[in-house]
Amino acid sequence: MIQINHDKCDLCGACVGVCPFDAMELTENRLSILHERCTECNFCAEICPFEVLHNDGVAIRPPRKGAA
Numbered sequence: 001m002i003q004i005n006h007d008k009c010d011l012c013g014a015c016v017g018v019c020p021f022d023a024m025e026l027t028e029n030r031l032s033i034l035h036e037r038c039t040e041c042n043f044c045a046e047i048c049p050f051e052v053l054h055n056d057g058v059a060i061r062p063p064r065k066g067a068a
Contacts, residue, residue, distance in 0.1 A: 002040055002055050004031055009052040015044035 016024040023037035045053040
């Protein structure tokens with residue numbers, strides 16, 4: 001299950017705009033994941049410039065360019 005490190009999140013909203021399942025919700029002071037909608041596609045993690053999204057305590061990082 002994807003979790004958010006709220007201490008690192010600057011509430012930029014990039015993850016909200018990229019989620020194809022509308023599973024990210026941003027209020028004026030908090031980012032939330034609607035887990036019933038989340039498919040763990042990791043699009044949110046790939047777009048996040050601050051690496052705030054984690055799966056079971058492990059940071060989700062985008063794949064390296066050119067990696068097979």
